[in-house]
Amino acid sequence: MPDGRMENHSVLEADRISKSFGAIPVLFSVNMQIRSGEVHALIGENGAGKSTLMKILSGFHNPTSGSIRFQGAEISLPANGEAEEMGIVLIHQELNLAEQMTVEENVFLGREISRNGILKRDEMRQTVQRYLDEVGLNIAPTARISDLSIAEKQMVEIVKAISRDACVLIMDEPTAVLTQAETELFFRQVRRLKATGVAIVFVSHKLSEVKEIADRITILRDGQWIATKPAAALTPDAMAQMMVGRELSDLYPPLKEADVDADRVLRVKNLCCDGVRDVSFDLRKGEVLGFSGLIGAGRTAVFEAICGLTHIESGQILVDGKETRFASVAAARDAGIAYLTKDRKAKGLLLSKQMRLNLTLLSLPKFIRRLGIVVAAEEAALERAIRRFDIRALDHKTKVGDLSGGNQQKLLLAKVMESEPRIVIIDEPTRGIDVGTKQQIYHFIAALAAEGVSVVVISSEMPEIIGISHRVVVMREGQIMGVLTGDDINENEIVRYAAGLKQEATI
Amino acid sequence: MTAAATNSGKKGQQMRFDIKTAGPAIALILLCIIGYLLNPAFLSEGNLANLLTRSAFIGIIAIGATFVITAGGIDLSVGSMAAAIAGVMIIIMNSAVETFGGGVTTVLIGAGSSILLGLGAGWVNGILTTKGKIEAFIVTLGTMGIYRSLVTYFADGGTLSLDFAVRGTYRPIYYDSFIGLPIPVWVFAVVSVLGWLLLNRTAFGRYCTAIGSNEAVAVYSAIKVDRIKTMTYVIQGLCVSLATIIYVPRLGSASASTGVMWELEAIAAVIIGGTVLKGGYGRVGGTILGALILTTIGNILNFTDIISNYLNGTMQGLIIIIAVWLQRGDWGSARRKKT
Known part of the structure; x- marks a missing residue:
């Protein structure tokens, strides 16, 4: 891309994008311009709407209102990652690679080069090798993904994106799981990529890294666009201040003074x-x-x-x-001592079972008399828990998986508290x-x-x-x-x- | 919450629940009617006693398998395990005859060693899957081969026969009756009741269900997952040894062909009974019906000439596939949409 450094040329542009999930609004009229050959950082607290914005920019979500312009023309992005064909690639935090396949197979997954049904492995291998050399990654195309480090896997994702002629690369917290050394390697490759004219959007919570790598920074807070500024004009402290700054409501109960001598x-x-x-x-x-x-x-x-x-x-x-x-x-x-997991669906509750069984699972020994479970005692405990935690369910036989998230959380809390x-x-x-x-x-x-x-x-x-x-x-x-x-x-x-x-x- | 809402919710659930639980019972009744129509002698006292006795082996083993499968495991080794236990048991009894003679002591020694072997073999399967972290399918596929080859080795490729001195003492265990029912049927009944209580009324049964439906949740709920899973294999081993104890006097011998395909019949009985193969939901009552259904099919084929007895496996296979198809979660709703 020869004109990659043109100052006001936005390759991808979000114009007054709003998004609601059901009745819950998560983005309010957000603007973002992404230019070719820049690293554009997107920062904000958890729940500020960063992920939603990224997904809208890559076509995984549709905006409720507002428009997206790609290379100057207003378009609506195709859903389900098909925007990759247009050169807009989103790299998820959970990488999307087939662990047991090789680098080459992953890069060409779904669009293998073949003749008469026979794969042309040599040609694909050479192509992948060329890309790997390009980003300066020292691994073989025949290496198995499961043998690579996380940083290398990340780079394979990027190679995959380049091989699809990506012009916009959107990355969700690419450095979250990298060590210091891996991050440096990663940044070197990002800079190389940037020099070829690719626009890179990346989300990070590590503000010093943002300062180091980004050209421009967009800050979101509570679903609202706060500012887009050149990185040179912001210190990490200033970024932090722009990310926060919200009044606390009376959502929280008054706290009893802590007894420092307890x-x-x-x-x-x-x-x-x-x-x-x-x-x-x-x-x-x-x-x-x-x-x-x-x-x-x-x-x-x-x-x-x-x-x-x-x-x-x-x-x-x-x-x-x-x-x-x-x-x-x-x-x-x-x-x-009891621990209430953050992953209530995978580790907290048996979704296919009823509430009673879930409620007493952690403290079941309490409900045993002469080797047998006393179901009446369990039912009584469930009645108590429903009243104490205000759990709302159609009836006691409802499967826990059919409860709303809030009621599941209350049931999980009840389950943990049942162990006193x-x-x-x-x-x-x-x-x-x-x-x-x-x-x-x-x-x-x-x-x-x-x-x-x-x-x-x-x-x-x-x-x-x-x-x-x-x-x-x-x-x-x-x-x-x-x-x-x-x-x-x-x-x-x-x-x-x-x-x-x-x-x-x-x- | 209004009363109307509560009622409609319950109704919908009970409907679905009924189809699933009653299915195996309905199938068994249908089979009995078919059997009677084909040959009224099917419902004779002698044939029913024979049918129940024959289903006792698979039934007892399948009750053990219900626990293993409910807790998310699988045990393919049960048939070979039965053969190996039978072989070792015969060897031990034959050598005990020299010191203790052909009396009750020898039989008790044989039964005792059978139980110890069963518990041990189950424990090995359990420890390898839990502490060894090898998939149950692989572990029990391995032990299946090992036990099968061991019995062939002990029998030197032929047949191990029980000393005639003990046969007389041991024979009644299979052939005699107690209050009108053959002894194997009593054992089956006792194991069934204990199995039902264990699965439905104790913390152990609850924990099996929890582990089978989501192991991570079980771990976070203070369940000693490894111990419970190992216990299910030990129970399976115990059931195999009980089945072997009542099986040995039937023929008085063990060979490489003893207990062949029992593992598949046991698993089939469990699945026909409504227990979910991937775990999390188990029914001892269903398993009993499943075992009875499998034996009844063989029995009916023996009684009639319409279908060759050699097609027994075909009929059993069809029944398994149909049973699982009927139990599929969306069957009820798909049916409702059509009508």
Whole structure:
């Protein structure tokens, strides 16, 4: 593309795009111009609408209103990734490669070169080799995808895109799972690609990286376009400030003052496990302790290790001052510690079963008399749970999979509380549920804490963490970056820690 | 929630539920009617007792298989396991005759060793799938081959025969009756009741269902998944050993052809009974009916000349395919759309 560096030439342009899912609006009249030969970063908090915008730009969603211009002409993009034919390629965060096939087979998947039904392997191999050389990737076309590192897989995705003559490459958090060294390699290749005139859009939560690689930055907040600015004009701190800045509503219940002298019911010292390095913190009786950080920062891993779900490499866990290490979830449950998973559909509930069976599964030993399950006691527990958590279902026989997300979440909460824990870890308490249910769950968490239960809330939604926590621990890349209390609990501080701009010297 | 809404919800669900649970029972009744029409002697007391006795082997093994399959596993080794246990049991009893004679002691030693072997073999299958993290299909395919070749080796390619000194003592276990029913039928009945209680009334049964429907949820719900899954294979082994104990006196021998295809018949009985092959939903009652259906087909073919007895496998195969087709989740709704 000889005219790749023309300043005002937008290859792809979103003009006053709005999008609603059902009755819920997620984008409000957003503009974005993508130019050839630029790296355009898209930043914003979780739920700001970045993914939706990317999917609209690549044809996976249709905008509710507004228009898209491609190479100057207004068009409507074909659905289901067919926009790839036009050169607009979206690379998902979960890579889309056939693990057991080779690089060459993946690149040509679905459009193999053949003659009379026989594949022309040599020709395809040479083509792939040429592309690999082009991006400077040192792997063989015959290498199996499952043998590659994540960074290499990412590059294979990019090669796949180039082989389709991509002129716009949209990437969803490509660096989220890369190490420092891999990120550098990745950026080198992105710069090379940019020099050939390809427009690159990428989403990242790592603001220092955005500063390093991007030419221009578009910031979204709550589905609204905030600004598009040259990267040179923004510091990471300024970006963070533009990303946040929203008033907290009375969605959150008033928090009871934290008792700083309360017993420390859980102490973790120098915990190391897969994806977690040297994590230490305390949890007091009746406290709500928030865990904030980016997705993949290791928050879930910490608590899965503590609850006996995964292996602990080293470190100390003290419950009520006594050193413990739970060999199983059952042992953790018996000690009064329960973990509520963030993945309620895959790990939390049996979707094909009824509510009663799900409710009592974690605490089933409680319902056993002389080797048998007492169904009447289970039914009574279900009645209680439905009242206490306001679970709305057609009747008791309804399959859990047919309940709404909010009711499923309440049932999962009921299931965990049925084991009567003294310490409860709630991972993403309000993922994918409506505001009304969110408020109920926040009030429930506050009430639990007031009763003396210690609650850990892991959440990627910052207002939530700020609204309900007494203290907030911020993690990044498996480590604790800082612990915030009182007035320090605000979005600016959390973003600075989470993005790695600030770290407490000692904790 | 209004009363009307509650009622309509329940009604719809019960309708679907009924078709699925009653299916095997209806099929069995139809088979009996067909059998009677073809030959009234089908419903004679002697034939019914014979039919029940013959279904006891597959039935007992299939009840064990119900647990394995409900918990998301599969055990292909049961037929070979039965043959190997029968072989070893005969060897042990034959050598015990020298010291203990042909009395009850020898039979008890044989039965005891059978149970230990069954528990052990099941445990091996369980440990290899859970701790060894090898797929159940592969593990039991492997042990199936091993047990089959072991019995051939023990019999030196021929037949292992039970010492005639014990046969007299042991024979009644298969051939005698107690309160009008053959002893194998009693064993089948007791195993059925215990199996039903275990699956439907205990935490163990609940855990099997949970593991089969979603193992990750089970792990997060404090269920010791590995232990429960191993237990299902141990129960399967125990069932195989019980079936072997009542099978051995029937012929008094074991060879490489003992128990051939039993694994498929057991799995077929389980599936015909309504248990879901990929796990998460199991029915002991259905399994019993499934075993009875399979035996009844063979029995009817023996009784008539319309279809050759050699086509027994064809009929069983058809029944399995039809049963699963009827149990498919969308059958009810597809049917409703048409009418």
